[in-house]
Amino acid sequence: MKTHIEIFDPALCCSTGVCGPDVDPALTRMAKLHTDLQKQGYEVSRYNLAQEPQPFVENKLVNDLLHAEGPEALPAVLVDGELKKHGEYPTLSELAAWLNVAEEKLKPVQPKKQINLL
Incomplete structure (x- = not known):
């Protein structure tokens, strides 16, 4: 059986909370992690109050x-279904432990070619 992680976010202005002029870095990190984990096939759900x-x-x-x-x-x-953490978002280490994988496996793969926009 696959591990299922559910993240219950506080009331946010949009589905990720990554909008407006003052974006919380924790929300940006969690939005990226959520997307990356789903792309890698992990069952991770987020709910916005x-x-x-x-x-x-x-x-x-x-x-x-x-x-x-x-x-x-x-x-x-x-x-x-078990409450593991509340009051703050999980770290990459915590997610890796809960998914029973090496932390490196959860890190996004860097593209082979970097784009220079300057």
Whole structure:
């Protein structure tokens, strides 16, 4: 069975939260990691409280966490239905451990040819 990671984001302005003039670097990193992991075939889902409230209501662990600690508890990370982390996004090391793979395997492959835009 494949490991399934679910990330329950706080209320964000868009699906990734990577918009506007003051982008949180943690959101940029998580958006990139999410995309890269999905491209590599890993089951990683993200839910935004502002745009997709239903998963927050339906998931008892997340719902209980929100009632106990409020929105400051987000983001919350579940791995195969078990709450692994909340209050901050996971590191690459944590994701690698949860997926039972070497950290290097999760790092994006750099293109062979770099484009110089200057």
